[in-house]
């Protein structure tokens with residue numbers, strides 16, 4: 001959505017998202033490109049009539065455009081009114097002339113794993129995808145994808161590849177890294193909450209795992225353990241992105257070094273649970289009992305402990321975690337919490 005002045009703020013925050021503090025822009029995922037002396041350039045290749053390669057200087061000589069968009073990250077933070085400028089994808093493609101067989105566009109970055117993401121070409125153009133070089137009229141910072149990154153308005157931010165160097169047109173889709181390795185939804189529409197692909201663990205397998213109480217080192221994305229008795233669970237080093245633990249009994253559970261990004265712990269019993277060195281980015285602890293829980297070394301951007309009273313879904317209103325001085329949330333991570341969440345937890349925990 002563009003920044004029409006009379007559009008109410010609430011209508012601009014996609015479901016399940018919360019605002020970052022004004023002026024804050026978290027760094028998510030990879031933090032730097034590959035170490036290389038090669039000059040930066042962008043190539044458009046694949047199913048095109050003319051493959052092209054452009055230097056940064058040549059990019060800056062193309063028609064420039066500017067847009068102000070709202071960023072929605074899958075780990076539940078949104079940043080409104082981010083201004084970017086650069087060259088539209090539509091213009092770059094017009095120079096290379098896509099063949100009729102071209103249906104998808106894949107963006108690959110200059111990183112050690114050649115990180116990528118893809119979109120349908122039609123969608124990418126309709127959304128006004130930009131190859132951006134500037135944010136708020138300043139050259140893009142390197143940790144935000146500078147000197148040149150993709151910006152895809154209207155999709156979760158994982159579609160916006162940082163340090164883009166290859167734009168490839170394809171007749172068949174090629175899943176990007178987050179989509180293939182972490183199960184992020186390939187369509188990524190924040191208004192439809194398309195965060196993750198469908199679960200891969202069926203009910204029978206889930207029931208067996210619950211009975212064993214041993215999830216350690218297993219890959220269990222999106223598993224549904226809602227309302228289960230899992231006290232004493234060993235889930236150390238497990239992959240549990242998007243897992244559902246709503247109203248589960250997890251007292252004393254061990255989640256050490258587990259990946260719990262966007263996991264659901266609403267009203268779960270988590271006394272003395274161990275979250276040391278876990279990834280709980282975007283996890284929802286609203287209404288959970290976290291007395292004695294330990295988040296030392298955890299990564300907590302976007303984690304929630306309370307749902308505000310004006311939450312659009314009435315069943316979520318004023319669901320607040322139980323915390324006290326025995327809940328350990330390290331200072332370094334408190335600084336990364338969203339303003340509403342920080343204000344809530346600071347009432348309970350030891351400030352030192």
Ligand SMILES: Nc1nc2c(c(=O)[nH]1)N[C@H]1C(S)=C(S)[C@@H](COP(=O)(O)O)O[C@H]1N2
Nearest residue numbers: 027028029030109115144157158160161162
């Ligand atoms: N090359 C590359 N691009 C990437 C990522 C990444 O890890 N590597 N992470 C994505 C994700 S998940 C998000 S939310 C945004 C974060 O951009 P930012 O760090 O500028 O906020 O970049 C996206 N683009």
Ligand SMILES: [Mo]
Nearest residue numbers: 028073074158
């Ligand atoms: Mo993200």
